[in-house]
Amino acid sequence: MKIAVIGGMGLLGSAVITAAAAAGHETAALSRRAGVDITVFEQVLPALEGVDAVIDASSIATAKAKQAVMFIARGTRNLLAAERELGIRHHVAISIIGAAKTNAGYYAGKAAQEKILRREPGGWTVLRATQFHEFGKQIAERYGVGNLRFIPTMRSQPVAVHEVAEELVRLAAAEPIGYAQDLGGPEEITVPDMVRQYFSVTYSSNRVLEFPLPGRFGRSMRDGSLLPGPGARLGTQTYREWLAMQR
Numbered sequence: 001m002k003i004a005v006i007g008g009m010g011l012l013g014s015a016v017i018t019a020a021a022a023a024g025h026e027t028a029a030l031s032r033r034a035g036v037d038i039t040v041f042e043q044v045l046p047a048l049e050g051v052d053a054v055i056d057a058s059s060i061a062t063a064k065a066k067q068a069v070m071f072i073a074r075g076t077r078n079l080l081a082a083e084r085e086l087g088i089r090h091h092v093a094i095s096i097i098g099a100a101k102t103n104a105g106y107y108a109g110k111a112a113q114e115k116i117l118r119r120e121p122g123g124w125t126v127l128r129a130t131q132f133h134e135f136g137k138q139i140a141e142r143y144g145v146g147n148l149r150f151i152p153t154m155r156s157q158p159v160a161v162h163e164v165a166e167e168l169v170r171l172a173a174a175e176p177i178g179y180a181q182d183l184g185g186p187e188e189i190t191v192p193d194m195v196r197q198y199f200s201v202t203y204s205s206n207r208v209l210e211f212p213l214p215g216r217f218g219r220s221m222r223d224g225s226l227l228p229g230p231g232a233r234l235g236t237q238t239y240r241e242w243l244a245m246q247r
């Protein structure tokens, strides 16, 4: 089948492209770099012609709820409208464990995405996952001054991005099921510790300044809301195993 991967050159999207190709699917990596901005319907419609399933792995780097909701809601609506017009039978989205319940900061965007899909009569699947092993590194690259990196206090059970990608491809090739079984990593670790360990193995002189993010968004990071529940499936690659490959 032909699978369009939105954000196909991003962290998750490129892993999805690799997993889909390995499973024998034809792929199309779509994003602004490929001339497809999902907030512009006229760019989305022609790009999805001939596609059997869409995996949305797009993202916006913001902690602001309004910005996250505007981007994710508009993009999701445009994708769904184009899929409907073209008769594409399956839309697969990635969400974050605990995000919809938190519904604040970036997570407000994921809550909006899930809400839009729940209102659809069918034809969709959502996989909620925990942070990827690369998450600490992504945050460290985005927030800092000089060699100081501002990392919020946060509990996580990170998962290997290739394991999430393989699951998304498996789901896309099957019938739409609504919510799929949550997917987390095998072990809990704090995000500041993830970043400290990453700096240590990469011999970086960067230092971590840990701080508690205020509000509901920050609280959810500290109180365990983002950890996989008892019904979740756990991936196998540990953070330590992933780190060993970053040296």
Ligand SMILES: NC(=O)c1ccc[n+]([C@@H]2O[C@H](COP(=O)([O-])OP(=O)(O)OC[C@H]3O[C@@H](n4cnc5c(N)ncnc54)[C@H](OP(=O)(O)O)[C@@H]3O)[C@@H](O)[C@H]2O)c1
Binding pocket: 006, 007, 008, 009, 010, 011, 012, 013, 030, 031, 032, 033, 034, 036, 037, 038, 039, 056, 057, 058, 059, 060, 094, 095, 096, 110, 129, 130, 131, 132, 133, 134, 135, 138
């Ligand atoms: N990172 C994590 O730890 C984690 C954990 C769980 C779930 N997730 C979810 O996984 C998804 C992907 O996250 P990621 O970390 O892989 O993101 P990422 O590396 O930042 O990649 C985001 C992708 O989105 C594309 N994009 C941005 N704006 C776009 C637009 N207007 N139109 C089309 N494409 C656009 C970007 O490409 P262009 O710049 O070329 O447009 C890029 O390829 C997100 O939905 C996120 O919520 C992430």
